[in-house]
Amino acid sequence: MTTTAAPPPGKKVNRIGLELVEYKGGKTTLCAGCGHNAISERIVEAFYEMGIEPERVVKLSGIGCSSKSPAYFLGRSHGFNSVHGRMPSVGTGAILANRQLLAIGVSGDGDTGAIGIGQFVHLMRRNLPIVYIIEDNGCYGLTKGQFSPTADLGSRLKTGVVNDLPPIDTCALAIELGATFVARSFSGDKKQLLSILKAAVSHGGTSMIDVLSPCVTFNDHEGSTKSYSYVKDHDEPLGEVSFVPYFDDIEVDYEPGTTKEVEMHDGSKLYLKKVAENYDPTHKGAALRLLRETSERGVYATGVLYVERNRPNLVELLNLVDEPLATLPLERVRPPKAALDEIMESLR
Amino acid sequence: MAPSDVAVHESASEQTTRRITNDFSIQVATVNGSGSQTANLVLLRSIFQMGVPVSGKNLFPSNIAGLPTWFTIRANKDGYIGRKKEIDFLVAMNPETAREDVMTLESGAAVLYDEPLRLDALRDDLVFYAAPFDKLVVPVCPNAKLRKLVRNMIYDGMLAKLLDIDLAEMEKALRKQFGKKAKAAELNRGALQAGWDYAEANFTKRDPLRVERMDKTGGMILIEGNAAAAIGCMMAGVTVVGWYPITPSSSLAESLIAYMREHRVDKETGKATFAILQAEDELAALGIVLGAGWAGARAMTATAGPGISLMAEFAGLGYYTELPAVVFDIQRVGPSTGLPTRTAQGDVLSTAVLSHGDTKQVLLIPSSVGEIYQMAMDAFDLAETLQTPVFVMSDLDLGMNTWMSDPFPYPEGPIHRGKRLDRAKLAELGSFGRYRDVDGDGVPYRTIPLDGLPPYFNRGSGHNPDGKYSERPDDYVNNLDRLARKFETAKTHVPKPEVDDDPEAAIGFIAYGTSHWAALESRDQLRKEAGVRTAYLRVRAYPFTDEVKAFVERYHRVYVIEQNRDAQLRALMRIDLAPELMRNVRSVLHYDGLPIDARSITDSVLAQEAGHDGMTTE
Structure with a gap:
């Protein structure tokens, strides 16, 4: 495999011998300063630092600014830019076809909260192994700035139009629906987002991350609750999120009593250094209360909000054979003649 | 005096001298949810076991229990298995419909009815047999709660007696139907016997209908098209299925689940070589299929018209990004919800161009259970060979009704996975x-x-x-x-049409799907009754192959027979064939929700030939 070839001396490489550049994608066509570009950069870093073979990854998306972004990271991975709001079903088919794939789906707040709410709901229920990122700017960028369902009550378009419908909190919804990993972050918070992405990749079920990602063109102004300045002022991190991959033997020094350790599906460890008092990310009720209480204050709680471990994912529930279904040889997928004879006999 | 004697009228009794053997249809009118399906299948199967060609058509309501349902069994010594328009023997068990059912019978037909319905007063040109089903069921079934379910088996016993159906064959069919449920089988066997005994003691045979042993079904099977399709999919090596329940396609997915659990799960590890997922809607179902096809799996879904409408956007994605997918459309009547439990060929045109923009889809159109088994396998090969969605256009008549067939052959050849780079x-x-x-x-x-x-x-x-x-x-x-x-x-890859040329014929028939069976029978009717010869072409796929054009060129007038209002296949032909050629192409259209029958085709063709342009849209 090319991925294990010895790197040229002096180049910085990850544990499988790849340079950061191997994880990059095409040149972005999004607006300069778009939060989505920052998220793409964190995705590149996360996969690079975790030493994941890009060939194992499939990138999926729906339609919208967010959904263009998979073209801008992991150029050595297969990608599928599907139809508006329907990426979850495409991802479901791909993962069922080949359980060895590592899926990352990028959606937006309209793609998820409006046209795709049905598929989002059922993805959360199914616990398909996929990292599902909502690049959440509260507006439709690609069609020039209309409100999306996550736009906050009272937020204002450049044209002066005020949103008078309540927003959907995708994180609270996901928790209610049975999602097993729910996080919120901010595109400008490099450290937190990177840690969350790594933990999400290690989770092994559906990892849902709502990333507030201000739209610099249509929604980054006074009166927008998803502008850079608003989010920066109203971001309330639950604590410092740290992630230690299972292959990493670095000693971590966290003080007992102030740190919550969560072991991920693959043996990696997620550490949440507490700021919020008594916050337990494995407690569904606490997570929902926190989201409610913070949103009433107009504040975004960020960090890993909820983690449920040990629930079987969809692939495990369906009890699939270990090998990818897509490449099973004919003799394993076509029953023998005796089976057909038996069926025919039963119909005589 | 037995009640049946009261019911017999002078004019009807004259018929006893006439004998009609192995050529009639029986219609059983019941209420759905009353267990009549078992009794009807036992009746069908017993005639089949006597070597007589049969077909069974279930006309049922879009409802779970309590609405009228009709099951029609046709026995025909010549092997015609399309719907017969006339009912020769009515079993009237449903008070709601009994009067109308009797009034629409042709003169001379026979009626077995539940005595309190007093149907014999309605007409004097029919043969009536009355029986007190509620009284008869009591000694047979002590448990009052089960009586409703056992009651229908009594008419099977009576029909066995009246029509000369071997009671042993009925008992055999009953055992087959109940499988391991010995108690239920025994209860129903008692009902069968009670019916036979009552008929022997009380009925005087006055109708001309009877069953006589033949040797035309030896080795054959009885199966519904949806189950046949499911077996084909399993043999094709399908691995991923996304589906959403919708009549009349649900039984395809459900049959597939049952067969796959039996034959595609590793006996030792319990692990499956397939993933079948009930999706949240038809959009997601096709999304799952396309995602799986993109990742290299053989993937499919099954749906009906409303689902096809919902799948339109993804169908375009499949076409434009060139992904394999297999979609079964078990067509029903509609626009909109339409008549969900009735049959039609109404999705042909819209599916051929399914999605916005310039889109063209590949269709396979099976006529028989054997063909849908084969086409299920062909569809997967074609979808991967052409890297595009392939739609298998079945319908409710094929999918949910019971058909005879030769046993399906085991696929010996390899599968075709298309152009994969290596x-x-x-x-x-x-x-x-x-x-x-x-x-x-x-x-x-x-x-x-x-x-x-x-x-x-x-x-x-x-x-x-x-x-x-x-x-x-x-x-x-x-x-x-x-x-x-x-x-x-x-x-160059799709199945070519089946052509039966006749150099002496001026007329050509074009039919497809389940219209085939009525078309065949109509050709014989036209030849025997009117001396009109016809050639025949059965379309099996879209895009059309050159044979279709050549056929239209060869005959003076071509009738395209289809089960929709808008002459949809003919509309597709207009895209390919020159306008001057299409001037000779007429239509026979049938769209009342019932399977098309030969008589309707024959009448329409003769009327159009005589210059009466009754059924054509020209």
Whole structure:
């Protein structure tokens, strides 16, 4: 495999011998300063630092600014830019076809909260192994700035139009629906987002991350609750999120009593250094209360909000054979003649 | 005096001298949810076991329990298995419909009815047999709660007596129907016997109908089209299924689940070589199929008209990004919800162009249970060979009704997985571009995730031969022209029509799907009754192959027989054939929700031939 070839001396490489550049994608066509570009950069870093073979990854998306972004990271991975709001079903088919794939789906707040709410709901229920990122700017960028369902009550378009419908909190919804990993972050918070992405990749079920990602063109102004300045002022991190991959033997020094350790599906460890008092990310009720209480204050709680471990994912529930279904040889997928004879006999 | 004696009228009794053997239809009118399906299948199967060709058609309401349902069994010594328009023997068990059912019978028909309905007063030109079913069921079934379910088996016993059906064959059919449920079988056997005994003691045979042993069903099977399709899918090696329940397609997915659990789960590990997922809607069902097809799996879904409408957007994605998918459309009556439990061929035109923009889809159109089994396998081969969705256009009549067939042959050959890039090919080509027309047939090479070959970005937006995003006019035109070229290539792969030429005929018939059976019978009627000879072409796929044009050229007048209002297949022919050629093409259309019958075709053709343009839209 090319991925294990010895790197040229002096180049910085990850544990499988790849340079950061191997994880990059095409040149972005999004607006300069778009939060989505920052998220793409964190995705590149996360996969690079975790030493994941890009060939194992499939990138999926729906339609919208967010959904263009998979073209801008992991150029050595297969990608599928599907139809508006329907990426979850495409991802479901791909993962069922080949359980060895590592899926990352990028959606937006309209793609998820409006046209795709049905598929989002059922993805959360199914616990398909996929990292599902909502690049959440509260507006439709690609069609020039209309409100999306996550736009906050009272937020204002450049044209002066005020949103008078309540927003959907995708994180609270996901928790209610049975999602097993729910996080919120901010595109400008490099450290937190990177840690969350790594933990999400290690989770092994559906990892849902709502990333507030201000739209610099249509929604980054006074009166927008998803502008850079608003989010920066109203971001309330639950604590410092740290992630230690299972292959990493670095000693971590966290003080007992102030740190919550969560072991991920693959043996990696997620550490949440507490700021919020008594916050337990494995407690569904606490997570929902926190989201409610913070949103009433107009504040975004960020960090890993909820983690449920040990629930079987969809692939495990369906009890699939270990090998990818897509490449099973004919003799394993076509029953023998005796089976057909038996069926025919039963119909005589 | 027995009640039946009261019911017999003078004019009807004259018929006893006439005998009609192995050529009639029986209609059983009941209330759905009353267990009549078991009794009806036992009746059907017992005639089948006596070697007489049969077909069973269930006309049921879109409802769970309490509404009228009719089951029609046709026995025909000549092997005609399409619907027969006239009912020769009515079993009237449903008070709600009994009067109308009796009033619509042809003169001379026989009626077995539940005594309190007093149907004999309605007409004096029918043969009536009355029986007190509620009284008869009491000694047979002490448990009052079960009586409703056992009651119907009594009429089977009576029919056995009246029609000379071997009671032993009925008991055998009953055992088959109940399988391991010995108690239920025994209870029903008692009901069968009670019916037979009552008929022997009380009925005087006054109708001419009877069953006589033949040897025309030896070795054959009875199966519904949806189950046949499911077996075909399993034999094709399907691995991923996304589906959403909708009548009349649900039993395809459910049969498949049952067969796959039995034959595709490792006995030792309990692990499955398939994933079947009930999706949240039809959009998701096709999304799952396309995602799986993109990742290299053989994937399918099954649906009906409303589901096809919902799948339109994804169908375009499949066409434009060139992904394999197999979609079964078990057509029902509609626009909108329509008549969900009635049959039609109403999705042919819209599915052929399913999705917005310039889209053309490949259709396979089976006529029989044996053919849908084969076409299920063909569909997967074609979908991967052509890298496009393939729609198998079945209908409720084929999918949910019971048909005889020769047993299905085991597929001996390999499966065709299409143009997958490999290292040798990559070395030969030098580099990979997902949509390059390397071979000139419009079909490009593809790679799948984790195959160790170059990746690509599958996008429904504009793309160039390398699969890169492009809004260039020339890229778009070149790509669309290549897709048109690929559709031409499809013509060399799809099943050709079945043609029965007649050099002496002026008239040609074109039919497809389940209209085939009525068309065959109508050809015989026209020849025997009116001396009109016909040639025949049965369309089996879209795109049409050259045979269709050649057939239209060969005959003076061509009748396209279909089960929809708008002459949909003829409309597709208009796209391909010259207008002057289409001037000779007429229509026979049938769209009342019941399966098309031969008599309607014959009447329409004769009327049009005589210049009465009754049924055509011309």
